[in-house]
Amino acid sequence: xxxxxxxxxxxxxxxxxxxxxxxxxxxxxxxxxxxxxxxxxxxxxxxxxxxxxxxxxxxxxxxxxxxxxxxxxxxxxxxxxxxxxxxxxxxxxxxxxxxxxxxxxxxxxxxxxxxxxxxxxxxxxxxxxxxxxxxxxxxxxxxxx
Numbered sequence: 495x496x497x498x499x500x501x502x503x504x505x506x507x508x509x510x511x512x513x514x515x516x517x518x519x520x521x522x523x524x525x526x527x528x529x530x531x532x533x534x535x536x537x538x539x540x541x542x543x544x545x546x547x548x549x550x551x552x553x554x555x556x557x558x559x560x561x562x563x564x565x566x567x568x569x570x571x572x573x574x575x576x577x578x579x580x581x582x583x584x585x586x587x588x589x590x591x592x593x594x595x596x597x598x599x600x601x602x603x604x605x606x607x608x609x610x611x612x613x614x615x616x617x618x619x620x621x622x623x624x625x626x627x628x629x630x631x632x633x634x635x636x637x638x639x
Contacts, residue, residue, distance in 0.1 A: 496529050498525075501526055501529070502522060504535035509538055514540075535560070536560045536632075537626045539615075539619070542554065543614060544614070554569055556568060556570055560633060565592075566584065566586040587608065589637040592611075595608050595627065596609070
């Protein structure tokens with residue numbers, strides 16, 4: 495399990511303040527328990543995505559962690575989907591279940607589509623879409639080796 499300080503150092507490469515867990519149900523110490531000792535954070539973004547089954551009809555705000563093993567979504571509690579936020583606070587997709595990812599940057603929205611699940615991560619900030627997408631595609635390639 496990585497230490498809280500190691501997690502903060504890895505996240506600060508992606509988010510400049512320590513408020514990335516604001517409005518989630520988690521603390522840094524909780525994250526330290528969620529990650530394996532050999533798991534490294536390779537990217538962090540805030541975005542919107544549909545909740546997993548059986549709540550897939552609801553979109554929610556998420557803090558998305560990319561590690562060398564998985565994508566982990568922590569509910570951001572953005573008040574746009576109180577039902578989901580109160581029921582689903584964390585879910586994940588193992589990298590070995592992702593065959594490929596596609597980036598779509600439009601005028602109003604930056605999206606990443608994950609295949610074969612067709613999970614769409616939406617509203618990714620302009621400043622983080624490219625580095626996160628590159629880190630994601632690299633992680634998927636290394637996972638397949």
